[in-house]
Amino acid sequence: VGVVMLGMWAIAWYFTTRAGAAMLGQQTPAVKADDVVNPLNTAWVLVAAFLVFFMQAGFMMLEAGFARTREISNIMLECIADTCLCGLLFWAFGFAFMFGSGNGWIGHQYFFLNNAPATYGSTGVAFLAFFLFQFAFADTCSTITSGAMVGRTAFGGDLLYSLGVSGLIYPIVGHWIWGPDGWLATQSTPFRDFAGSTVVHTVGGILALAGAIALGPRLGRRFKRDGGGMPPGHDMILASLGGVILWFGWYGFNPGSTLSAMDFAGIGRVATNTTLAACAGGLAAMFFVYPRSHKWDTGISINGFLAGLVAITCPCYWVSPFGSICIGALAGVIMVLAVDFVEWLRVDDPIGAVAVHGACGIFGTISLGLFATGQFGVPGPTGADNSSPVTGLFYGGGAHQLGIQVVGSAVVTITVLVLGLALMYAVKAAGVLRVSEDIEVAGIDIHEHGAPAYHPEYAYMGYSAIPSGKPAGTVSLPAGAASPVGVGE
Amino acid sequence: VGVVMLGMWAIAWYFTTRAGAAMLGQQTPAVKADDVVNPLNTAWVLVAAFLVFFMQAGFMMLEAGFARTREISNIMLECIADTCLCGLLFWAFGFAFMFGSGNGWIGHQYFFLNNAPATYGSTGVAFLAFFLFQFAFADTCSTITSGAMVGRTAFGGDLLYSLGVSGLIYPIVGHWIWGPDGWLATQSTPFRDFAGSTVVHTVGGILALAGAIALGPRLGRRFKRDGGGMPPGHDMILASLGGVILWFGWYGFNPGSTLSAMDFAGIGRVATNTTLAACAGGLAAMFFVYPRSHKWDTGISINGFLAGLVAITCPCYWVSPFGSICIGALAGVIMVLAVDFVEWLRVDDPIGAVAVHGACGIFGTISLGLFATGQFGVPGPTGADNSSPVTGLFYGGGAHQLGIQVVGSAVVTITVLVLGLALMYAVKAAGVLRVSEDIEVAGIDIHEHGAPAYHPEYAYMGYSAIPSGKPAGTVSLPAGAASPVGVGE
Amino acid sequence: VGVVMLGMWAIAWYFTTRAGAAMLGQQTPAVKADDVVNPLNTAWVLVAAFLVFFMQAGFMMLEAGFARTREISNIMLECIADTCLCGLLFWAFGFAFMFGSGNGWIGHQYFFLNNAPATYGSTGVAFLAFFLFQFAFADTCSTITSGAMVGRTAFGGDLLYSLGVSGLIYPIVGHWIWGPDGWLATQSTPFRDFAGSTVVHTVGGILALAGAIALGPRLGRRFKRDGGGMPPGHDMILASLGGVILWFGWYGFNPGSTLSAMDFAGIGRVATNTTLAACAGGLAAMFFVYPRSHKWDTGISINGFLAGLVAITCPCYWVSPFGSICIGALAGVIMVLAVDFVEWLRVDDPIGAVAVHGACGIFGTISLGLFATGQFGVPGPTGADNSSPVTGLFYGGGAHQLGIQVVGSAVVTITVLVLGLALMYAVKAAGVLRVSEDIEVAGIDIHEHGAPAYHPEYAYMGYSAIPSGKPAGTVSLPAGAASPVGVGE
Amino acid sequence: MYLVTAIIKPHRLEDVTESLKDLGVSGITVSEVQGFGRQRGHTEVYRGSEYRVDFLPKVMLQVACDDTAADKIADTIVPAARTGKIGDGKVWIQELARIVRVRTGETGADAL
Amino acid sequence: MYLVTAIIKPHRLEDVTESLKDLGVSGITVSEVQGFGRQRGHTEVYRGSEYRVDFLPKVMLQVACDDTAADKIADTIVPAARTGKIGDGKVWIQELARIVRVRTGETGADAL
Amino acid sequence: MYLVTAIIKPHRLEDVTESLKDLGVSGITVSEVQGFGRQRGHTEVYRGSEYRVDFLPKVMLQVACDDTAADKIADTIVPAARTGKIGDGKVWIQELARIVRVRTGETGADAL
Numbered sequence A, B, C: 001v002g003v004v005m006l007g008m009w010a011i012a013w014y015f016t017t018r019a020g021a022a023m024l025g026q027q028t029p030a031v032k033a034d035d036v037v038n039p040l041n042t043a044w045v046l047v048a049a050f051l052v053f054f055m056q057a058g059f060m061m062l063e064a065g066f067a068r069t070r071e072i073s074n075i076m077l078e079c080i081a082d083t084c085l086c087g088l089l090f091w092a093f094g095f096a097f098m099f100g101s102g103n104g105w106i107g108h109q110y111f112f113l114n115n116a117p118a119t120y121g122s123t124g125v126a127f128l129a130f131f132l133f134q135f136a137f138a139d140t141c142s143t144i145t146s147g148a149m150v151g152r153t154a155f156g157g158d159l160l161y162s163l164g165v166s167g168l169i170y171p172i173v174g175h176w177i178w179g180p181d182g183w184l185a186t187q188s189t190p191f192r193d194f195a196g197s198t199v200v201h202t203v204g205g206i207l208a209l210a211g212a213i214a215l216g217p218r219l220g221r222r223f224k225r226d227g228g229g230m231p232p233g234h235d236m237i238l239a240s241l242g243g244v245i246l247w248f249g250w251y252g253f254n255p256g257s258t259l260s261a262m263d264f265a266g267i268g269r270v271a272t273n274t275t276l277a278a279c280a281g282g283l284a285a286m287f288f289v290y291p292r293s294h295k296w297d298t299g300i301s302i303n304g305f306l307a308g309l310v311a312i313t314c315p316c317y318w319v320s321p322f323g324s325i326c327i328g329a330l331a332g333v334i335m336v337l338a339v340d341f342v343e344w345l346r347v348d349d350p351i352g353a354v355a356v357h358g359a360c361g362i363f364g365t366i367s368l369g370l371f372a373t374g375q376f377g378v379p380g381p382t383g384a385d386n387s388s389p390v391t392g393l394f395y396g397g398g399a400h401q402l403g404i405q406v407v408g409s410a411v412v413t414i415t416v417l418v419l420g421l422a423l424m425y426a427v428k429a430a431g432v433l434r435v436s437e438d439i440e441v442a443g444i445d446i447h448e449h450g451a452p453a454y455h456p457e458y459a460y461m462g463y464s465a466i467p468s469g470k471p472a473g474t475v476s477l478p479a480g481a482a483s484p485v486g487v488g489e
Numbered sequence D, E, F: 001m002y003l004v005t006a007i008i009k010p011h012r013l014e015d016v017t018e019s020l021k022d023l024g025v026s027g028i029t030v031s032e033v034q035g036f037g038r039q040r041g042h043t044e045v046y047r048g049s050e051y052r053v054d055f056l057p058k059v060m061l062q063v064a065c066d067d068t069a070a071d072k073i074a075d076t077i078v079p080a081a082r083t084g085k086i087g088d089g090k091v092w093i094q095e096l097a098r099i100v101r102v103r104t105g106e107t108g109a110d111a112l
């Protein structure tokens, strides 16, 4: 017995060394590892929310760059006012409709954020951090909508339809998919939309289509069929800046949608998939249009990587890097074809919102049913739960997931188109949707906002054009060689 | 034997505690949860610091957009040089004055960051991470100051007064409130300024006022009373971009000020409050000015959401989302009235720094005394400490907090105005504060910086204005309808 | 008794397992502190990767601002297409060459990211998060290269040489230094490059030099020696925005390179050192050129802080804040001298890539051998390992580190210059490197991309120049005083 | 030889050039100008305060032509540019002493 | 009918237009031009290197008027535009063969 | 007095001004214009669709001179501006009734 005891004391002594030391001598109240999980996940979601919010700057620059000089101050204020409005609406009832529990069709909990628990659902993310993240998503959707309505929408009309978009259509349709008890989310094989190809982009893009249809084209806009074309955007630098800011913001959009940094393999995978899809989309669009005009088209390449980003948004968690490249590349081509189709429909979409967000949102949603690898399930607060992985057609998962993706996407697309047209025509009926022709000729900025966006002081600019417009001439060129030809002159 | 068994039970029980669990079956040296707290908080503070730093880009774009073409290269370099200068000053003594312990009025520790401990105070945040975060704040303040002095300040004068602002006034006044032993921080009911409505914005805005007074208006600037008005900013796209970048950066400014991600409810709440105040401020300003001109004013709406952000900066930790909306909305209106007042004073503030940062900084500071809900105390490295919550008048907390907020704000405002005027007039006396009239007519960019900011090559631009300036005419319009009226022509 | 003991042992054993700990007082499956380390570090690396990616926007704006109107749409698409291409190349083999193990010269593991483990090496960072971070670095390098080739490189040629840069030269040379078994990394005194002064900046800057040499100057570009000079950049606002975005992105570049937030002292130190070097670099360059023209030069100041950032990139982990200031200041001066030298060489580098990234990359690499304080070793997943600290000449470390830094930098510089010239002349031989003179005169944007970057609608701009171009005149000035002199008129 | 100069509203340019092409005019030179006239300027709003804009954007066309064509060109421009609203602009005709085509050195009517 | 053309310094435009309004001039057309003359250009600095700028921004005014008014208009512009410093610019007068008001088709003096 | 007006290709401006300086011309006024002529415009591409651009950037020079110099100036501009390719532009000469130097009030040849 003594021996035994000695032995045990020895063991006890052994264990008390490191371990004992470990748990002793801590000044601050000891923290359990579990106490760190929610803060880490909340910090992750907040950083993601900030990035998603920053996408507003991206949309503003992209839309301004793709628009004409006369209509850009309007774009600035529309995006700002929609953001502000969206915040208040989402606080009041948008969030309640979307993320409160209720029935399969709509939530009715947390109006005005009342009775909010410390953390949302089982995410372990601070409730208000989750709210902010979702507000940023809602805001994105309403901005996409305004994208196709640039240049002729009365500002009052914009405020009015935004009420319907951010306050009703987006949160209610969103509830179906992301709500705790949404009917699409609770199917036996649930409809899956990881970060919102459907919830945000299809909805936004289809509402944009509805708006553009209800509005009609900008004054003087003639379509390809009629020997016209899209009037050139006034600033490709702004457009490019906007595009890259959007790409940057997408790193909040997709990786943040795990709502968990503890699923660290997941956030890494999502971030890389997002990137590769964008890369493939940009190149695909660029090379796909090259043969048409034998020009390297900057604008279409921007919309190309955006198309890739939109498409990967739904499947980003469940597909492989290779799958992401395929999805992105296809999206880049689909976007171009969708642009042609919208043009053929004689719908004036100045920034390509319908093609980029609508068409590629639908494609991305469906692509999950094809490319899901069957390795990954769902992220959770303490890590991934891959017990019930998602498998697509190409990975031997059969058509179950594909089926529900197609159905879900179709249902949402049709519903939103109907609701959107109803909303837009209602605003039109109220006579506040579109400005008068006189105002459009005068420039919507001057009339709605009191001044043009630009007030350059020409007398205080440098006229570098003229000296440096000249070839080196005598100095470094044979005299004859100095003579240029063709386009630039 | 029973004793022995008891002992063994004790041992068994002992090892089932987390220390025991911790030490088993881990390859890498075991990590204690406490070891993760400081890294998590430090990472949080650094990300926040990066965002606050990025606000420089926001200020630069906002100020450039609101300024005239002739004076914007000057704005760019002033912001860049002030940032660089501020970094070196804060390293040398600014941080020491502000965050070193000393007496209630000034700190004198950590000069040149000497004898810096591993972490700052009890925050558990790496010392140099905390330094960077505070540098970014100091930089913000000095940039705000230059905002009202745009267009006529000699660059040498700017460097000179910046020495005083970043090196002395900001850190010393800041010490009173944020220093370990600042006299305002150590009142029985401490003066509270969570993220700097007073420390950064009131100080910056009031210094801007002092600068604008000492300088006088830009050449040719006539005021409302004299039948003039603010000359239009030259680029509302830049201004809008700047505004949104600032909003984005504010997500570092406010949530980062918890210095702790472990207080995960806190960072979520702060981020959401910040957002809702901005939303309310933007809408309030937009609707408040609408009746004046029946225009939707882009510029004032930008300053509106900035006003909301400035105001919520102090109370963001202690108020409710609803309170934040009230504070933001009031700030939006106060900003507009303050702009009118500054105009009435015949003070030329090209970007509205005095109204946005000065007036709304004061209001925000006071609003804490009204809207604090009495639920929240202070954040701490391992979580919130709500043992002594802050309660405002409207939540039954009586006037204690309100009183100290009013006193603190008033003391700081008056002190800074006096110091600021002394500093600016001193620089003026040295004859380097303002450029000559000839230089102003020539354009400050050309004279101080050697070239205008813009050198467009007109010969290489597309003249889309002309074709697309035309209404659809014959194609889609009755001939008569094509004739426009009024403003635009 | 024995039975009893056995039973107790069983119990003791049972409870010491994870399961035991789990079932004691924890709702969610218990998390061990170690389980939080990889998520925290992965989240840190991802946020850093996002910031590094965002540097693309910085480069695009900086290059566009420093370029002429005729060649900026080209810059936009080059940066976008290079990014997309780089992503696919790095996925296919770039990452394999650089970070796969193989031999000292090249890696051959992880082609197409096959057989990737959960985390990369011993970093504990999710493999795909590490991939994304490294992709962003590779992308930076290829963008730097294109910087000196602005305005005359055919787009097809750009795609071609980018294949060689992103696909071969960068990853292979990078493998020597950052590869698991790179020959420079495995010296007895290892060559150290914390965040890539050599790997990214020297390589990028030297490739830029090779490209600019192979291309020759832009048409009409005359050099200082020939009585000419750099044609002015067309927009200093864009350039400044780009510069500040780059500074912001550098906070991912350097602090992220710890690959560990657990080394929280390290990330704080790196972030502060990075900042102080930038501050010193900006001021040093500004004051160093002032005497030349008595102008405060905005463009050179931007390149000044960028020079400081490039130089500190290598030593940022091992030097003190004071050392960082010295390094930054020296870099600011070296950059200016390097610009003069490049100009003297009659090499046309429109954005100063060779001086900023090439020269300062080399200097920064060497500076480690001088300024390393001997306190810091290497970061690790659970914290810093300072067991074998790095010491420079000025801190009594003798010339060991200095020697290897000089050797490593020289070897890389020469190799890359040779490979770069070979690559660029190969593309030139293929006849696709440079556009024809006619195209340059016409404007590369119009010819390669089908349209100019800008399509302003002059008829819809405000002409504020004219009213506000006038001095206050009668109102606030003596009549005579209104007459300006000199430059502006 | 004559030079016909027209100041018109920007959005009328396309119609005017079309009708000049139909008339067989071989070339036109256009520039952006700002006009002040009976059509007073307007008030713009910026950050809550108003300011007057006296000058409105107009487009100036210049067409060189031979003696016979001048009036025809003017009479073509006027209806094409007309909106009937104030601010439609002016057309005036000046005599040219000489005209040369840079490319060929041709002068007079051949230069057109 | 005459056309008075003036090249002036940009910041003098406001005074010049004011005094023309006082004179009762009914309309003015203004454009942004760049001038080279006795007033040499200046040197600008960009990223440490200098470059010459030959052309300086000027404003060109054009005023059509009837025969009697031309000299009066010129004599009004000259003092209003004068700063006394080199580079003040020029005023010249050309004869017009014909002038039409687009809106009404009125010609001659009525067109003004 | 005469006014020589030239419409040229932008990148020829530097050569033209150089040769005018050599000729001893004391001043030039330049403006940015857009030209339409025998040299048809071109097609641009934007986001996959094409659109026509009728007008091409040109530069307009105006040189006031005394009676004797006009032809010499025109004959100097023409070769300097010539590339031989279509679109080189035009030079025309108008008579001036009067010219004044704003700074001094000098008129006629002294004003130049």
Ligand SMILES: Nc1ncnc2c1ncn2[C@@H]1O[C@H](COP(=O)(O)OP(=O)(O)O)[C@@H](O)[C@H]1O
Residues within 6 Å of the ligand: D007, D034, D035, D036, D037, D038, D039, D040, D056, D058, D085, D086, D087, D088, D089, D090, E026, E027, E028, E029, E030, E062, E063, E064, E065, E101, E102, E103, E112
């Ligand atoms: N006397 C003038 N000289 C030169 N340009 C004039 C003159 N009068 C009018 N214009 C130009 O014609 C434009 C229209 O003239 P305005 O008087 O406003 O309308 P309308 O010609 O219909 O009476 C003005 O904006 C100006 O550019």
Ligand SMILES: Nc1ncnc2c1ncn2[C@@H]1O[C@H](COP(=O)(O)OP(=O)(O)O)[C@@H](O)[C@H]1O
Residues within 6 Å of the ligand: E007, E034, E035, E036, E037, E038, E039, E040, E056, E058, E085, E086, E087, E088, E089, E090, F026, F027, F028, F029, F030, F062, F063, F064, F065, F101, F102, F103, F112
């Ligand atoms: N001969 C000329 N022809 C056309 N424009 C001229 C001529 N001389 C001068 N100018 C214009 O007048 C402006 C001022 O002329 P300048 O000789 O510099 O000063 P000043 O008229 O005071 O002698 C020039 O910038 C140019 O625009």
Ligand SMILES: Nc1ncnc2c1ncn2[C@@H]1O[C@H](COP(=O)(O)OP(=O)(O)O)[C@@H](O)[C@H]1O
Residues within 6 Å of the ligand: D026, D027, D028, D029, D030, D062, D063, D064, D065, D101, D102, D103, D112, F007, F034, F035, F036, F037, F038, F039, F040, F056, F058, F085, F086, F087, F088, F089, F090
């Ligand atoms: N009849 C005209 N009136 C005014 N400007 C003209 C006329 N014809 C040509 N131009 C100007 O001259 C430029 C060149 O003329 P164009 O006919 O294209 O080439 P070229 O002069 O070599 O025949 C045109 O772009 C236009 O600006």
